[in-house]
Amino acid sequence: MKKTIFITGAGTGLGRGAAIGLAEAGHRVIATTEITAQKTDLLQEVQERGLDIDVFKLDITNPRDVAQIARYDFDIFVANAAINEGGPLAEVPMDRFRALFEVNVFATLETVQIAAQKLVKQGKGKIVFMSSMAGISATPYVGPYTATKHAIEGIAQTMQAELKEFGVQVATINPGAYATGFNDRSAEEKWKWFDEETHFTRKEDMKQQEKALENQFDPADMIAKMVNIIPADHHKFRTVHPQETEEQLQKTERERWEMDI
Numbered sequence: 001m002k003k004t005i006f007i008t009g010a011g012t013g014l015g016r017g018a019a020i021g022l023a024e025a026g027h028r029v030i031a032t033t034e035i036t037a038q039k040t041d042l043l044q045e046v047q048e049r050g051l052d053i054d055v056f057k058l059d060i061t062n063p064r065d066v067a068q069i070a071r072y073d074f075d076i077f078v079a080n081a082a083i084n085e086g087g088p089l090a091e092v093p094m095d096r097f098r099a100l101f102e103v104n105v106f107a108t109l110e111t112v113q114i115a116a117q118k119l120v121k122q123g124k125g126k127i128v129f130m131s132s133m134a135g136i137s138a139t140p141y142v143g144p145y146t147a148t149k150h151a152i153e154g155i156a157q158t159m160q161a162e163l164k165e166f167g168v169q170v171a172t173i174n175p176g177a178y179a180t181g182f183n184d185r186s187a188e189e190k191w192k193w194f195d196e197e198t199h200f201t202r203k204e205d206m207k208q209q210e211k212a213l214e215n216q217f218d219p220a221d222m223i224a225k226m227v228n229i230i231p232a233d234h235h236k237f238r239t240v241h242p243q244e245t246e247e248q249l250q251k252t253e254r255e256r257w258e259m260d261i
Helices: 013-024 036-049 063-071 094-122 143-166 182-192 203-215 219-229 243-258
Strands: 004-007 028-033 053-057 076-079 125-130 168-175 238-241
Touching (some): 004 013, 013 028, 013 036, 013 219, 028 036, 094 125, 094 168, 125 143, 143 168
Parallel strands (some): 004 028, 004 076, 028 053, 125 168
């Protein structure tokens, strides 16, 4: 069945790929971008492909932009917009830590609240939080982003229980490490403030951790999974992909119960 799907953060990466893929699958898509330059670029691709996608600029931290959500009718709201930045938690500048929470948690929840009001009135619909494997695991030097996604997991699980009686479904999608550039940009950001002469964290340890980015997955695989899951009427509350990442996270969760300090 054709659905109308509203997705934030569709200017780049998995969000953009999912927006295009959902439209190609026959759904009506409302795709928003953080900045106008992304809107222009996405609009060009939409027009070239002849797709049914409404595109507009929506910075989820901008109240005027956020107010636009209420003007649209939709069946599914995908809270995808997020930023990523790494660094050791014991030394990360608090303004950077707060900035991630402002976008990934506070602004995200604000947009979801608007969507929830609309969907509850309709008596049906679905909210999908784009979480991450970082919402379940904890990787050294990815702490700021990890903390925000752990918060999203708590929000999503709570809202799932709270909105179920109103006919509104809530779910998460938790991608593994995909080569969209998102993770690479995150790894680069900490070098803007980190100074090995004043910080105690070892630079070589962080560089070693970054080597994991050399083996990221093909985004096309994750986008295909999102195109399948987002419009579906029934699926698991949490969708972790690929399978090897799900198995890795399940193993990590079991180990936490046995972990000593």
